[in-house]
Amino acid sequence: MSNNRRRIGVLIGSAIAPYMRRIINGIYQAASDLGIDLVVFAGSQLAYNFMDGGAVDSDYDYLNALIRYHVRFNRLDGMIISYGSHCIFMNEDERKRFVDSYADIPYIFMEEFTDKENTGYVINDNYNSMRLVVEHLVNFHGYKKFLYVGGRYDNREAVERQRAFEDVLIENGIRVTPDMMIDGHFSEECEPEVEELLDRNEKPEVIVCASDMMAYAVYKVLKRRGMFIGNPRLSDKAIAVTGYDDDARAVSSDPPLTTVAQDFFYTGYTAVENILTLLRDGIIDGSIAPNYLKKRASCGCNYGKHHRYLPMNDTERTQPEFYSIKIAELMREEILTSNVKDEIGDKIYDILYESIYKDALILNGFVKETINSEIMVDQLRRLLDSPYSRYISPHALLRAYSDYMSSLIHSSNDQNSMVLMSDIMVEGMKYIQNHILYKSNDNFKYETEALQLSLLARNMSLVIDDLGAMFTAAFEKIRYADKSDIYIFLYDTPMDRKDGTGKFGDGVMRLAASSTGKNGIKIYPEDDRPVVTEEKTVLYYTSEYEDDKSDRYCFVDINHEDMVYGLVVSRMDEDDIMYLTLLSFQIAMMLAMRNG
Known part of the structure; x- marks a missing residue:
């Protein structure tokens, strides 16, 4: 890596989510345009993100320790933190603790507001964007009978979108009651909730959804009931539907979904611009990503026109x-x-x-x-x-x-x-x-790669008693997939993420194996593995290139349940981050089996 460029860390949760891939596209493009080095930390999600009632406190401690470890050992100038990809189900008290825990690190939050010193943010205008949707439905179409499928009631994005929905209706003399709204938890799995909503409300004209995923659930429920999606003035079996996000399926849905287009590429690109300004000037104004309404047939537009x-x-x-x-x-x-x-x-x-x-x-x-x-x-x-x-x-x-x-x-x-x-x-x-x-x-490529990785796990399991042979089996399969320059670092003793505070950064990490185009597959004997120190960081061992291009590394935790075994590191393009994430899952599963 160049000593003359800024080195920025990017913390994301799920590289698999389509919207996160758009954010990553923006971040990578900005890094290329602006000549900075990136270190992307992918896959470190809060367990609470999956609504399993996970141990929120220990997850915070783990993430906090993880970031501080990488800032110190990999000499990062600043961080970009994608808050929403870690946990969209936090309440406001949990959210405040999350934000406050990074007060001494220069960072830009994506998807979350912060007014702390030495920080900045890039957020979407949830309130005014949802107003655009509902005002269009009221003023252009003249609808009066509304239902609403929202998110969790203590989530900021969900609260702002629902507040906009209610405000517009009240301003136009339309009555708002709790019976006309449900929590669909931002998921396509909310069909039972949609069924219940329809059962208790007779002949609605339009269903407004706080995300596209929930709108797709509404589509399925309505079609099962023999209903149509579109202008209710044209048929008593039609109900208009709107979403929020404009994901890849929206324009090709049947009918195309009216929704709010969120500019995730802009979010990622602007976050990089803002962290550079923050590092240069010590202060940065927050940025609001522009959203806009995509009017399509699902709300009743374009029919008969x-x-x-x-x-x-x-x-x-x-x-x-x-x-x-x-x-x-x-x-x-x-x-x-x-x-x-x-x-x-x-x-x-x-x-x-x-x-x-x-x-x-x-x-x-x-x-x-x-x-x-x-x-x-x-x-x-x-x-x-x-x-x-x-x-x-x-x-x-x-x-x-x-x-x-x-x-x-x-x-x-x-x-x-x-x-x-x-x-x-x-x-x-x-x-x-x-x-x-x-x-x-x-997209089929990703499915194929996932299948190849399942075969990789099989090959690793056949030699699970020999760690070197296990990693060799993995790398041989990976090279057939045209992936190279992958490094595996392991802790001497696996870390328990429940005990992250004060312990995570104290663990000794060593380079266990690597596969590169320059040196081929290399397995290090357990008693002779290079150790990661503040002088010889992870990037010290992985920086085999001295070109002038921006370096963009991806780090993924090797973790299974609460145990963290190490890191998989690669110098990959953004489209390969998901592959690296899935690879880390397979390695973690094998290490858990060895230790179990």
């Missing part, structure tokens, strides 16, 4: 730049997955405008050029194969492209042109659909 991409009018035929500006702005608004920074949004707009303007010039005879499906597919490829594709929803692009092409077809009075444009629309839609399939294969 013409599409937004209207055919060119007479003025636009003679001055196609006006048409191109209008359509490019509409399409950019529809396809963006996050409220991106202006320069990124401008780049995407430029690509859209250039393509649409070219189409308009050709169709109106300003240039002598033939438009065909290859040209159109090339235009789509510029969007989906560009560095900006991570900001674009391919499902939304598919719908926008279909509407746009329909507008071009209806702009033509020539039968041959209409046939040609129809062919172009079909080929373009095929390209986008293939791109979506390719992206879903990326």
